Amino acid sequence: MKTHKTRGVGLLGCGTVGAALVALLAERADVIEARTGLRLEIVRVAVRDTARDRGLGLDPSVFTDDPAAVIADPGVDLVVEVMGGVEPTRRYVLDALDAGKPVVTANKELIAAAGAELFAAAETAGVDLLFEAAVAGGIPLVRPLRESLLGEPISRVMGIVNGTTNFILTKMTEEGAPYAEVLAEAQALGYAEADPAADVEGLDAAAKCAIIASIAFGVEVTSAQVPAEGITAVRAVDIRFAARKGYVIKLLAVAERLADGAVSARVHPVLVPETHPLAAVRDSFNAVFVEGAAVGQLMFYGRGAGGGPTASAVLGDLVDAGVNQARGHHATVGTLRPAVVAPPDQLTSEYYISLGVTDRPGVLATVAGVFGDHGVSILSMEQEEPDPDDGAPRPQLLFITHAAADRDVRATLDALAELDVVERVGSVMRVLGED
Numbered sequence: 001m002k003t004h005k006t007r008g009v010g011l012l013g014c015g016t017v018g019a020a021l022v023a024l025l026a027e028r029a030d031v032i033e034a035r036t037g038l039r040l041e042i043v044r045v046a047v048r049d050t051a052r053d054r055g056l057g058l059d060p061s062v063f064t065d066d067p068a069a070v071i072a073d074p075g076v077d078l079v080v081e082v083m084g085g086v087e088p089t090r091r092y093v094l095d096a097l098d099a100g101k102p103v104v105t106a107n108k109e110l111i112a113a114a115g116a117e118l119f120a121a122a123e124t125a126g127v128d129l130l131f132e133a134a135v136a137g138g139i140p141l142v143r144p145l146r147e148s149l150l151g152e153p154i155s156r157v158m159g160i161v162n163g164t165t166n167f168i169l170t171k172m173t174e175e176g177a178p179y180a181e182v183l184a185e186a187q188a189l190g191y192a193e194a195d196p197a198a199d200v201e202g203l204d205a206a207a208k209c210a211i212i213a214s215i216a217f218g219v220e221v222t223s224a225q226v227p228a229e230g231i232t233a234v235r236a237v238d239i240r241f242a243a244r245k246g247y248v249i250k251l252l253a254v255a256e257r258l259a260d261g262a263v264s265a266r267v268h269p270v271l272v273p274e275t276h277p278l279a280a281v282r283d284s285f286n287a288v289f290v291e292g293a294a295v296g297q298l299m300f301y302g303r304g305a306g307g308g309p310t311a312s313a314v315l316g317d318l319v320d321a322g323v324n325q326a327r328g329h330h331a332t333v334g335t336l337r338p339a340v341v342a343p344p345d346q347l348t349s350e351y352y353i354s355l356g357v358t359d360r361p362g363v364l365a366t367v368a369g370v371f372g373d374h375g376v377s378i379l380s381m382e383q384e385e386p387d388p389d390d391g392a393p394r395p396q397l398l399f400i401t402h403a404a405a406d407r408d409v410r411a412t413l414d415a416l417a418e419l420d421v422v423e424r425v426g427s428v429m430r431v432l433g434e435d
Helices: 016-036 067-072 089-098 109-124 140-150 163-175 179-186 203-217 236-244 305-329 362-375 406-419
Strands: 007-014 038-044 078-081 104-107 155-159 247-257 262-275 285-292 296-303 348-357 376-385 396-401 422-429
Touching: 007 016, 007 067, 007 305, 016 038, 016 067, 016 305, 038 067, 038 305, 067 089, 078 089, 078 305, 089 104, 089 109, 104 109, 104 203, 104 305, 109 203, 140 203, 155 203, 163 179, 163 236, 163 247, 163 285, 179 348, 203 247, 203 262, 203 406, 236 247, 236 348, 236 396, 348 362, 348 406, 362 376, 362 396, 406 422
Parallel strands: 007 038, 007 078, 078 104, 262 422
Antiparallel strands: 155 247, 155 285, 247 262, 285 296, 348 396, 348 422, 376 396
């Protein structure tokens, strides 16, 4: 029987994360009650197929195929959204907030696309909208950025926020396996979907990067403002060259505050020095590196995805929402200011560039001349012999540049592509400086 200490939980969606949440809550309900005085109970669950036996130990009457019925149920005090997507999910979340019901969500796509609108609705209603699980699965990151580091002048947040791509790059690095082979293995293990585009093209990481930038800098950044480059073009020759030079290739989400106050947010492969903590993050693990003027450097590390870790983050938010509701207050992200997002061509970085060239005298001098004509200075260069198995039937010239403006590098690449001695402009990646 529901008492004044009980909080009824309505669940929108019951897939991998939802089912894991139900099991974890059943296991931890007594401990949560002992520590907080509140009993959290799943009282309604919206699913597509109400006839399916999910083996969760819930009464069949709890299930409905109508999310609106969950929100409207007077027995539901708190709403958990794990159904995914932007629409109609956004409308359901707004309806729950308008009804005065706190919402916990793991939906990165939703928060990245419509976060400012949802935060404002939660503030108007005076209830929680919590989304710890939307960024790095089980890794506590949003709450430290929103609360513990609120007064910290954060300059940069960068990290590995997609476990699928990190698994693929780890296998390519440590085993020398080609991209296509490792992707197939990731799909067989359940790390990658049948259509892996959201992961390997960087779109999943871009949504998380938008959320990180918004919370870290207090500005409104959406996923549409985050340019994303994936890992599909990374080849064995790039991995080998990076290793010889003391680097590891990682797909990073990078959000930083620039000197003029603008914000940069982007996702792309990066050559990370082997001495940097992010270089040691292997397999499907995630890690986020935070840099601030007062705190220095912090790193958050752990399982970034999967039903169990994500459910753990959701349950932590759910407990907070229940306690806040009982005490009559709520958490807030504050007012997000309009963001000035710097276009990529204004940024400066060291670059790694690979070129497939014809095998004849004078090629290097011709290519180097193009770099010089566009003000891009070469730090190092190596030649790699042809490797047809790696899609490189011609000799490869591999360069690392000194720091250069993105627009100058792009102009250099355009000019190189016009040379008759350059058969292919291959990989182009940023290089993380030692600072």
